[in-house]
Amino acid sequence: YVQLRLAQAREESAELDARFAEQIANWGRQQQxxxxxSATDAAILNTERAVAAASRSQWRAEAQVALQILALLCGERADALAAELAPPxxxxxxxxxxxxxxxxxxxxVSALPAQLLAQRPDLSAAHQRWIAAVQQQRSAEAARWPQLSLTALAGETRLRVGGASSSGSMWAFGPSLSLPIFDAGLRKARVQGAEAAADEAAAALQSRWQTAVAEVEESLQRVTAGAEREREVDAVRREWEGIARRSGAQAQAGLQSGTQRNVTFRNALAAYDAVLSVRAEHALAWIRLYRSLGGGWTADTLTNTASAR
Structure with missing residues (x-):
């Protein structure tokens, strides 16, 4: 969805840029x-027009590709989704x-609660494997020692011989003692194997936690850097938009030529394109952060957790 909206916005910017480049190229032909x-300068202006038109076609195609991928992910028809997500x-x-x-x-976001990280599916699975390995180790250790159990038997018997029959009841109760003495070290080897498996599961869990923390830290850094970049390029965009508005007003008042106005408009669009790219990168950084924490959290989740602490 982010890529679709980025392609649509870049397509709009490229459409405006191609329009202004066409007007500048027409002016160049008239001047020639x-x-x-000179013919060289006119050819350069015409080349810039062609490049702007190619960029418009490229982003139009990118928007169609993003729409098809989004329709596939949503299980929807592309034409129905296109009508719903049609841009102005x-x-x-x-x-x-x-x-x-x-x-x-x-x-x-300056800090995130560890509970969010614990809900990651890979961490949850690694934790469960470690618990199972520890339980298996305890079971193997218990099997090394004598075990006392109580058994009971109760029932009814019936005997029939010829035409005569007899019945009676039976029962038995007693302890049973298992002494694992002569097993040639089998149970000890099983314990050692279970201990090794538990250590391996613990190491795997620790490794997954370290990887997850590193991914979250990287995502946080990208989100912070994206916010800073967006503020910087947005300030540049506002400056160029102000210049473009003043240039348009001066052109209408006859204080500036239409060509100068179009050149200013193209420079403003270049600054606007930088803003579009940075916004998309910032949004994707947030998505990576959300995924690295396993999803399922909102701004309220962070606020409530911070208040509880």
Whole structure:
């Protein structure tokens, strides 16, 4: 879904960029015909127009690919999903972007409770394997020592010979003692094997915990870095949007040429593209953090846990 929204937003930006590049290329051809621009400079402007058009086609195709993958994951028809997730249309004139991206949660995460990490399926499975190995070790250790058990038998017997029959009751009760003395070290070897299996399971559990902690730490660092980058590039985007608005107003007032305005618009779109990429990376970092903690938690979960502590 993040990739789909990113491709749709980049497609919109590329559509606007291709439109402004086309207008600049037309101006270059006019200037060349009037002898005010060299053929090389006009060719460069035309090449930039072609590159902008190719970028528009690329992101349109990327959006279709992302939609197909998302439809497969959701088990839905692609055409039905396309109608549901259709983005706003690109503006016919001017400089305006309408398509939104998924935004990350607005709260900061400085520490996460260990209970969240313990719910990871791989950690839970490793923990259960360790418990089973410990129980097996205890069972093998218990089998080395004498075991006293009590047995009881109760029932009824019936004997029939010819036409005569007789019946009676029977019962028995007594202890049973097992003395594992002469087993050639078999039980001791079983205990040693069970101990080794328990140690191996404990080491595997510790390794999985260390890996999980490292994954969470990495995800936290990526989320923090993504937030910082998003603030930085968003400030640049706002600056260029302000420049583009002023350039458009100056062009309408005759204080600036349309070509200068279009160049400014293209620079603003370049800054906007950087924001789109950083936002998508930030959202994906949050998803990786969510997955590394096994999922199933929300902002309220973190807030309530922190309050309880």
């Amino acid at each position: 015909a009037a002898g005010l621009l 249309a690109v503006v016919a004139e001017g400089f305006e972007v309408r398509r939104e991206q998924p935004r990350t949660p607005a709260f900061d």
